[in-house]
Amino acid sequence: xxxxxxxxxxxxxxxxxxxxxxxxxxxxxxxxxxxxxxxxxxxxxxxxxxxxxxxxxxxxxxxxxxxxxxxxxxxxxxxxxxxxxxxxxxxxxxxxxxxxxxxxxxxxxxxxxxxxxxxxxxxxxxxxxxxxxxxxxxxxxxxxxxxxxxxxxxxxxxxxxxxxxxxxxxxxxxxxxxxxxxxxxxxxxxxxxxxxxxxxxxxxxxxxxxxxxxxxxxxxxxxxxxxxxxxxxxxxxxxxxxxxxxxxxxxxxxxxxxxxxxxxxxxxxxxxxxxxxxxxxxxxxxxxxxxxxxxxxxxxxxxxxxxxxxxxxxxxxxxxxxxxxxxxxxxxxxxxxxxxxxxxxxxxxxxxxxxxxxxxxxxxxxxxxxxxxxxxxxxxxxxxxxxxxxxxxxxxxxxxxxxxxxxxxxxxxxxxxxxxxxxxxxxxxxxxxxxxxxxxxxxxxxxxxxxxxxxxxxxxxxxxxxxxxxxxxxxxxxxxxxxxxxxxxxxxxxxxxxxxxxxxxxxxxxxxxxxxxxxxxxxxxxxxxxxxxxxxxxxxxxxxxxxxxxxxxxxxxxxxxxxxxxxxxxxxxxxxxxxxxxxxxxxxxxxxxxxxxx
RNA sequence: GCCACUGUGGCUCAAUGGUAGAGCAAUCGCUUCGUAAGCGAUGGGUUAUGGGUUCGAUUCCCAUCAGUGGCUCCA
Numbered sequence: 152x153x154x155x156x157x158x159x160x161x162x163x164x165x166x167x168x169x170x171x172x173x174x175x176x177x178x179x180x181x182x183x184x185x186x187x188x189x190x191x192x193x194x195x196x197x198x199x200x201x202x203x204x205x206x207x208x209x210x211x212x213x214x215x216x217x218x219x220x221x222x223x224x225x226x227x228x229x230x231x232x233x234x235x236x237x238x239x240x241x242x243x244x245x246x247x248x249x250x251x252x253x254x255x256x257x258x259x260x261x262x263x264x265x266x267x268x269x270x271x272x273x274x275x276x277x278x279x280x281x282x283x284x285x286x287x288x289x290x291x292x293x294x295x296x297x298x299x300x301x302x303x304x305x306x307x308x309x310x311x312x313x314x315x316x317x318x319x320x321x322x323x324x325x326x327x328x329x330x331x332x333x334x335x336x337x338x339x340x341x342x343x344x345x346x347x348x349x350x351x352x353x354x355x356x357x358x359x360x361x362x363x364x365x366x367x368x369x370x371x372x373x374x375x376x377x378x379x380x381x382x383x384x385x386x387x388x389x390x391x392x393x394x395x396x397x398x399x400x401x402x403x404x405x406x407x408x409x410x411x412x413x414x415x416x417x418x419x420x421x422x423x424x425x426x427x428x429x430x431x432x433x434x435x436x437x438x439x440x441x442x443x444x445x446x447x448x449x450x451x452x453x454x455x456x457x458x459x460x461x462x463x464x465x466x467x468x469x470x471x472x473x474x475x476x477x478x479x480x481x482x483x484x485x486x487x488x489x490x491x492x493x494x495x496x497x498x499x500x501x502x503x504x505x506x507x508x509x510x511x512x513x514x515x516x517x518x519x520x521x522x523x524x525x526x527x528x529x530x531x532x533x534x535x536x537x538x539x540x541x542x543x544x545x546x547x548x549x550x551x552x553x554x555x556x557x558x559x560x561x562x563x564x565x566x567x568x569x570x571x572x573x574x575x576x577x578x579x580x581x582x583x584x585x586x587x588x589x590x591x592x593x594x595x596x597x598x599x600x601x602x603x604x605x606x607x608x609x610x611x612x613x614x615x616x617x618x619x620x621x622x623x624x625x626x627x628x629x630x631x632x633x634x635x636x637x638x639x640x641x642x643x644x645x646x647x648x649x650x651x652x653x654x655x656x657x658x659x660x661x662x663x664x665x666x667x668x669x670x671x672x673x674x675x676x677x678x679x680x681x682x683x684x685x686x687x688x689x690x691x692x693x694x695x696x697x698x699x700x701x702x703x704x705x706x707x708x709x710x711x712x713x714x715x716x717x718x719x720x721x722x723x724x725x726x727x728x729x730x731x732x733x734x735x736x737x738x739x740x741x742x743x744x745x746x747x748x749x
Numbered sequence: 750g751c752c753a754c755u756g757u758g759g760c761u762c763a764a765u766g767g768u769a770g771a772g773c774a775a776u777c778g779c780u781u782c783g784u785a786a787g788c789g790a791u792g793g794g795u796u797a798u799g800g801g802u803u804c805g806a807u808u809c810c811c812a813u814c815a816g817u818g819g820c821u822c823c824a
């Protein structure tokens with residue numbers, strides 16, 4: 152890796168280009184309105200581009216975007232110098248007297264010790280302006296030397312979105328324009344090409360094209376219908392995981408979809424989580440709630456008899472389907488839904504078992520994800536917030552230490568979210584990146600110091616004393632819905648052989664080859680493979696095209712030559728063509744790949 | 750939930766203030782073909798839903814529902 156690539160983004164030329172492009176865009180937008188009509192908020196560079204937030208007298212339209220972009224190019228052509236000027240807070244406020252958002256930012260810098268994003272600053276920063284042409288912004292820089300340093304054919308405004316001032320939903324909704332800027336036209340086009348490619352991997356699109364799942368407005372938003380092929384992939388994924396759970400010391404349990412109000416009262420969900428729960432059902436005068444989590448049920452199983460220290464650790468696992476109210480605007484394909492199935496488990500263990508239990512579960516988690524070819528995830532450790540934490544501080548510290556040690560031992564890079572834990576315990580989260588670059592949390596391993604207290608969980612120790620077990624809540628794939636969404640995008644719909652809903656399709660060249668094709672398929676099916684025959688009257692070329700688009704791993708062409716020699720001519724979806732093979736040899740090869748989960 | 754945009758046959762999309770058209774898919778027929786689309790015919794839409802404006806709405810307006818991009822949220 153060259154030093155160029157290791158350069159910090161904040162210090163790079165691209166960063167200055169994008170930051171400057173944001174200022175130029177702000178100038179273009181301000182010029183569209185009378186003085187005093189439009190307010191500017193903040194406009195930083197971001198990954199691959201920049202944005203700027205405005206408070207404007209009317210909504211922007213896509214046509215405005217075109218006009219703004221055009222004006223930006225004119226400003227660029229003017230080669231206006233970016234000039235910095237350090238000022239006092241008083242001067243700054245006088246300068247931005249008609250810009251309330253800027254005044255708030257200046258006051259934050261001056262007194263509150265927070266930067267433009269509301270992040271705390273160590274020391275009082277210098278207040279400075281950057282000016283170019285007729286536009287001046289409160290800004291710490293850096294910028295390019297002059298506007299002409301920006302390549303006018305390497306910028307593009309992408310879309311308009313709403314954004315709350317300072318990210319606070321109680322404050323005004325501003326209009327944000329997102330743009331992208333690069334060093335030259337080729338880089339811009341490469342970036343736009345990557346966005347196009349990413350769209351092709353979008354699980355919502357592939358879900359339709361490969362006939363995996365759908366949602367129906369009549370069923371409801373955020374409620375997934377799994378079609379046969381999608382259900383098969385999910386089944387295979389679950390089967391693998393369930394077998395691994397059994398092999399790794401888990402016991403499966405089942406619990407119902409609803410539970411009485413008093414259960415959720417006791418667990419605290421009605422107090423802390425009610426806004427995510429659906430209204431209760433009335434059953435003979437009793438209130439029942441759809442479960443948003445499985446924990447209380449697993450706890451009841453633990454509590455169903457007296458547990459001895461000899462019984463621990465206990466690991467109750469369940470593919471538990473939960474329902475949570477999510478605000479309509481956050482729903483997203485399979486990634487964010489209202490009904491989903493967690494690969495949930497609750498671990499109950501003794502104090503002396505706890506560190507090993509954490510090691511085991513993290514290893515197991517990585518084992519499962521890697522079983523699906525996933526090796527790149529972001530890990531987060533969330534620690535105690537002293538302001539809001541339930542349970543014993545010593546236990547918190549021990550638990551956090553165990554999590555940290557486990558992460559260090561497996562050598563995962565992780566980010567520590569100080570004080571980011573929920574009130575009931577520290578946790579590790581693993582997140583994956585989707586096709587569009589968004590992060591989605593899959594795995595979570597979290598301690599719970601609250602529920603054991605509320606449900607008075609105990610086991611009898613070696614000394615005959617009643618002790619409280621450690622309780623660890625964990626979901627490794629997270630939810631099957633989200634996991635499938637990530638999995639589809641990870642493979643771009645081209646599932647490995649062991650997961651492919653159709654593993655091979657036999658393509659007869661002419662109708663007279665159909666009986667042989669059927670025979671080949673039957674022999675393969677007898678060996679446990681998932682095979683179809685394309686007996687349509689279309690030409691072979693059309694059948695191959697369809698099979699390619701369906702991303703079927705093996706296409707087996709059979710014509711006169713194959714019938715005569717009792718072989719098949721395999722084509723892989725990589726477009727590689729194999730030499731003609733006897734069916735038995737092909738079966739052997741495929742079975743080996745399946746066993747190796749290729 | 751908030752801001753903006755979108756909603757036309759299964760899919761992708763076109764068109765218009767005078768009740769809609771293409772390609773793919775489907776069905777049928779012809780073709781029987783050697784590694785990414787053979788040819789032809791046929792059927793299929795009360796233009797998301799409910800109101801309003803208008804002589805007339807799918808087109809304009811409002812509401813609702815759903816989706817998309819963001820923001821907020823995300824035990």
